[in-house]
Amino acid sequence: MVLLALGHGVLALIAFVMRDAEEVRARGVQVISLVGVTLGAILFFLRHSGLKWRTLDPDPGPTVAAGVACACTWLLVLSLDKGRGRWEPACLAGVGSCGLVLFALNAWAVPALLFWWTSSAALAAAARNSVGRSQFWLALAASDLLLTAGIALHALGEEIWALPGGLSGMSFWFVAAAALVRAGFLPRIGLWGASDFPLWPLLPGGAFAIAGGLTGREEPWLGLAVLLGALAIAVWFLVRPRSDLSFPASWPVALMLAVLFVVPGVPWQASAAGLIASTSVLLWPIATGRAQIERGLLISFLPPSAGFSAIVVAAVATFDQATATTDVLSAAPWTAVTALLPAALGAGVILAIRVSRRIEAEGYEPTAVLVTWGLFFVSIVAGLWPRFVSETDGGATSRVFVLHLVALGAGIAAARFVSRPAPEKVGEEVEPLVVAYAPLPALWDRTAQLAAASVGVGGAALALWVTYRGLQVGFL
Amino acid sequence: MAYLLGLVPGPLVTVVGGLALITFGRALLLPLLPSARAVLSLAVIAGAVGIGALRWGTLDLAELRGVQAVLGPTVTVGPPAAAIACGIALGAAVVVLAVWFLEPAPGDRTDHVWGGFEVALVALALATIFIDPARSVLHGAGLAIALLEIVRWAGVTAVTAAVALGIARLLRDTGDFVRWVVLGVAGAAVAVAAALIAGTL
Numbered sequence: 001m002v003l004l005a006l007g008h009g010v011l012a013l014i015a016f017v018m019r020d021a022e023e024v025r026a027r028g029v030q031v032i033s034l035v036g037v038t039l040g041a042i043l044f045f046l047r048h049s050g051l052k053w054r055t056l057d058p059d060p061g062p063t064v065a066a067g068v069a070c071a072c073t074w075l076l077v078l079s080l081d082k083g084r085g086r087w088e089p090a091c092l093a094g095v096g097s098c099g100l101v102l103f104a105l106n107a108w109a110v111p112a113l114l115f116w117w118t119s120s121a122a123l124a125a126a127a128r129n130s131v132g133r134s135q136f137w138l139a140l141a142a143s144d145l146l147l148t149a150g151i152a153l154h155a156l157g158e159e160i161w162a163l164p165g166g167l168s169g170m171s172f173w174f175v176a177a178a179a180l181v182r183a184g185f186l187p188r189i190g191l192w193g194a195s196d197f198p199l200w201p202l203l204p205g206g207a208f209a210i211a212g213g214l215t216g217r218e219e220p221w222l223g224l225a226v227l228l229g230a231l232a233i234a235v236w237f238l239v240r241p242r243s244d245l246s247f248p249a250s251w252p253v254a255l256m257l258a259v260l261f262v263v264p265g266v267p268w269q270a271s272a273a274g275l276i277a278s279t280s281v282l283l284w285p286i287a288t289g290r291a292q293i294e295r296g297l298l299i300s301f302l303p304p305s306a307g308f309s310a311i312v313v314a315a316v317a318t319f320d321q322a323t324a325t326t327d328v329l330s331a332a333p334w335t336a337v338t339a340l341l342p343a344a345l346g347a348g349v350i351l352a353i354r355v356s357r358r359i360e361a362e363g364y365e366p367t368a369v370l371v372t373w374g375l376f377f378v379s380i381v382a383g384l385w386p387r388f389v390s391e392t393d394g395g396a397t398s399r400v401f402v403l404h405l406v407a408l409g410a411g412i413a414a415a416r417f418v419s420r421p422a423p424e425k426v427g428e429e430v431e432p433l434v435v436a437y438a439p440l441p442a443l444w445d446r447t448a449q450l451a452a453a454s455v456g457v458g459g460a461a462l463a464l465w466v467t468y469r470g471l472q473v474g475f476l
Numbered sequence: 477m478a479y480l481l482g483l484v485p486g487p488l489v490t491v492v493g494g495l496a497l498i499t500f501g502r503a504l505l506l507p508l509l510p511s512a513r514a515v516l517s518l519a520v521i522a523g524a525v526g527i528g529a530l531r532w533g534t535l536d537l538a539e540l541r542g543v544q545a546v547l548g549p550t551v552t553v554g555p556p557a558a559a560i561a562c563g564i565a566l567g568a569a570v571v572v573l574a575v576w577f578l579e580p581a582p583g584d585r586t587d588h589v590w591g592g593f594e595v596a597l598v599a600l601a602l603a604t605i606f607i608d609p610a611r612s613v614l615h616g617a618g619l620a621i622a623l624l625e626i627v628r629w630a631g632v633t634a635v636t637a638a639v640a641l642g643i644a645r646l647l648r649d650t651g652d653f654v655r656w657v658v659l660g661v662a663g664a665a666v667a668v669a670a671a672l673i674a675g676t677l
Contacts, residue, residue: 297500300496300500302493311493315535316489319529319535345492348496349518354508370493400485
């Protein structure tokens with residue numbers, strides 16, 4: 001566990017040491033990235049291990065979010081580097097990943113908060129050259145302040161220094177808001193001001209770690225609101241003439257967060273699917289004209305992908321809740337979510353078609369295309385193990401697994417032997433992909449920076465105050 | 477199909493997911509607006525089967541089959557409002573299935589065969605949820621009884637598919653506007669059915 005927790009930090013150190021070794025740096029970044037992906041994957045597989053180390057006591061939900069987010073981050077470092085051997089993104093990815101893992105696995109409020117802020121510092125530094133860094137910093141600081149306030153309210157109010165499985169009262173709402181801001185729930189603004197650096201998956205990774213651990217209670221109204229927001233994102237993307245990257249990238253995260261808010265015990269597929277789909281969209285600008293159908297299928301959550309399992313579990317759970325009560329007001333949000341989840345599946349299909357059928361110029365990095373294919377493969381494999389069959393019926397799981405394998409084999413055979421030539425793509429002109437954002441006007445930019453600094457300092461001060469109070473009562 | 481035939485256990489949502497996957501494959505051949513029509517058709521069908529599930533308070537396919545084996549097909553079991561709601565939902569789903577089949581319109585014989593198979597699959601889902609004729613769930617039934625039940629099941633499915641294909645034949649030469657109107661009316665009918673079934677809970 002200590003290796004998995006601190007391994008990313010060691011990789012950051014190695015990247016830093018390599019900064020002057022120009023002849024081996026490109027190869028070094030590749031090796032470091034692959035080791036980082038491996039560390040993230042191992043953490044994912046050890047989610048139920050129960051291994052503890054000092055303040056670390058892993059809970060499966062946040063552990064999966066942290067492991068997958070780190071793996072996706074290192075994949076982006078590998079893809080965006082393009083063989084140039086840039087040591088700085090690798091170094092910051094190591095620091096950020098280390099901070100997120102130590103936050104997600106921590107059982108105690110004070111160290112968790114300190115590691116969270118470490119991860120945020122790495123993210124803030126990584127975005128410093130982006131055009132929209134001001135609004136990025138402001139949103140980042142806001143999410144940090146909200147999380148710190150939520151944990152501080154719980155820890156100081158209850159005099160309990162262990163992180164709870166599910167917060168209540170105002171603490172819950174602060175932390176839920178932190179998760180939404182951290183996830184980049186609203187496209188185009190806030191964190192989406194800067195999405196051109198490889199540490200981005202750490203942001204939704206943090207959101208999923210929060211939603212899978214700290215919030216941990218059913219909130220159907222919040223889930224309904226987030227689900228409606230996700231559908232609005234999908235519709236907005238479909239009606240806009242130009243493809244704005246932030247819409248398809250925030251859609252899977254918003255949908256899977258909605259699932260986590262209505263069914264906190266939903267399987268790990270929710271956070272894994274959200275992160276994988278979002279990462280594949282972030283790779284899009286350097287994989288244009290390639291892996292289009294794979295990218296489309298990843299954001300559609302169609303079977304047998306990992307996200308489909310999460311949607312099925314959520315649909316069954318919300319349906320049971322809706323039919324279990326006769327009180328109309330209590331049943332209303334559950335019924336609405338149950339009805340909207342198939343609609344979300346339909347929206348995913350149209351999104352997938354829009355992405356798959358885009359006419360775009362070919363301009364791709366082979367690594368990015370390979371990584372997209374790899375993510376697609378992982379998503380399918382993860383979806384082969386169903387999570388929607390009875391846990392008491394062991395044979396049922398095996399039968400559904402075999403069915404999925406047979407269906408996958410039949411699909412591959414059909415594609416290989418009975419496929420026809422692809423039809424002409426509809427449209428005449430190459431559709432532009434919006435990835436760069438117009439900078440804010442100077443006054444707004446300055447104001448946003450000032451606000452980000454104020455909120456950041458306020459949040460950091462609050463975190464230090466919680467640390468001081470914690471040390472004062474001797475929680476360690 | 478394996479879920480619908482009871483070869484593997486699972487909830488109704490898995491069937492909707494399978495239909496969504498088929499719709500994705502069909503819509504890859506279409507421009508955006510007909511794609512949207514195909515997906516909206518799927519949404520109406522999903523809503524209709526959801527009403528069938530709501531009638532019995534379960535999404536589990538085995539339970540849906542089991543309860544009909546005891547009480548009779550969903551569309552024939554009272555209270556009257558529930559039976560009427562399920563009948564409306566079934567009718568709307570069959571009509572919309574015709575629209576779904578036409579997106580894209582089949583060209584050669586292979587298209588017709590594949591399209592017919594896919595329509596039969598949706599018809600099987602509708603038959604299983606609304607008009608499952610099986611009086612036993614086959615477990616422990618003798619060979620003759622089992623064969624009879626399977627033939628009845630296949631027959632109901634074939635009739636449902638044939639009705640949908642017949643409507644598709646009528647709609648084939650109409651323009652986009654008529655298909656949108658049909659889709660809108662069917663969607664409204666499903667909404668009315670949902671309101672009716674909600675009143676009986």
